[in-house]
Amino acid sequence: MPAKSKAQQKAAGAALAAKRDPKKKRTLKGASQEMLESMSEKELHDLASTKHQGKPEHVSK
Template sequence: MPAKSKAQQMAAGAALAAKRGEKKKKNELKGASKSMVKSMSEKELHKMASTKRKGKAEHASKS
């Protein structure tokens, strides 16, 4: 599942780094990153984090 916005792609990247132990500990994450670590596999996070940013909105629309 590719990211729909830049913010979602960046949150997935932070969650992936935490899951791999490269960055912040899981309990230091906030918002979407925190829930992504718990609910998504490393493979899913990688796929979302590797989405190209070109042409993406800053934030996904709520509809």
């Protein structure tokens, strides 16, 4: 599942880092905290490793 925006990709990267290093969990907020709780490490990796060229900074709902 590719990221739809750079912000989503950054949040997934932060959640992935926290999943790999539990010390970083307390620094997460918002979307990255939700991603950490609801997604597997593989899903986070796939989302965070999306090419960001041509992606908007944010996508409205």
